Amino acid sequence: MARIHYSDPSKASDRTREILDKNRHANIFRMMAHSPSYFEQYCRLGGAIRHKGELDPIVRELAITRTGILCEAPYEIVAHKRIGKNVGVTDEQNEALANWQAATCFDETQRAALAFTDEIVRLKKPTDATFKAIAPRLTPAALVELQLSVGFYIMTSKFLETFEIDLQPVTEVVG
Template sequence: MGHPYIPEGYVFPEATRRLPYADTESPAVKPVWDKLGFVQDNLFRMLAHAPSTFGPLGSLVHAMLGDLELDIRHRELAIMHVDHVRNAHYGWAWHFTIARDDAAINEQQLAALQKGDIQGELWSEEDRAILRFIDEQIRNGVVGEETFKAAKAYMNDRQLVELLIVIGAYALIGNVMETTELQLEWQPENPLQRKPRA
C-alpha cells in the first residue's frame, strides 16, 4: 500500500544506525501485517520487531486516526505537542500536514508549538485549555484540578479519555521512533515540517 508522502521508487533502508528493520515477510509478522493493511513505512517496519504487540498497537493507531469521537484538532494538538516535547522529529514530520490541512492548525501555530509556546495569543481559550492539559499530562504524568476542569469544559467523558490515550500512545511511539533513530522517508520542503533531532 502506497502513501502520498513516500516518493515512488523510495528504497527502504535495511537498518537505522542502531537497529535493522524487521522482516515484514517473516512468518511471525506477515499475517499481522497483511491483516491490518499497514502503510509500508519505517515506523511500522520497526514496530514489527515485536510481533505480539505489533498487531494490537497497529490496531490502536488505526483507531486513533479514524475511529475517535475526540475532535481532530484536539487529537493533532496532542500528537504535535507530544512530538515536540519528546523531540520526535519523525512523528512531527508525518503529522505536520494532517495538523495543518485536516485539523486547521495553521503554520503560525505550528511554529509556536515547535518553540513550546502553548499559551500565547495565537491560541483560542479552548486551545490553551487543551494544550495545558496535554502539557501537564506528558510532563508530569498527571493533570492538576484546575487544568482538568478547564479542559473538561470542551470535552465529554469519552473524548477526555480518548485524549489521554492519544497522549500516552504517541509518547510510547515517540520513544520507539527516536531511540531507534528512524529515517524519514522523504525530505520535507517546508522548513517547519523538519524538526532537528537532538
C-alpha cells in the first residue's frame, strides 16, 4: 500500500486530468499528480525519452529495465519489460537482464549499453573503459539519450520505491 494517498483526479486541474487520462490513471502518475507542474514536466521528458530520440528503442528499454532491476523497483521492471517487448526486446532478453553478463542473447552494442547502465547506477560515473566501449557504437545524441534515460529511470525507480507505489495488473501498468 502506498505511503500516502494517491491524488484525487476529481480535484485536479483540467490539464492534470488530461495527462492522467492519457496515461490511464496509472498509480505512478496518480501519485505524481500531487505536484501538477512537476508531473507535467516529468511526463514531457519521459515522452521525449520514449518517443523522440534516436537511441535504438531496444537498447533504451534494455537499459531502462536493467535500471529498474538494479534499483529494485518491481513496478518499473514489470512496466518496461512489457514496453520493451512492444519495441522488439525478446522474452529471452527480458529474462536474461538480471544476469546479462552470462547471457548470449545480447549483441555487442546491447552489452556495452548494459555495462554502461550498470556503472551509472552503481558508480558515480562509468569507467573510462566502459565509456570507450559504448561511445563508438552510438552517435553522440544516442549516447546522451542513453545516459539521460538511465538517469531518468533511476529517479523514477526511487520515486516508485519511496512512495511504495502499488503494482497494477500487467494490462494497466504504465511507467
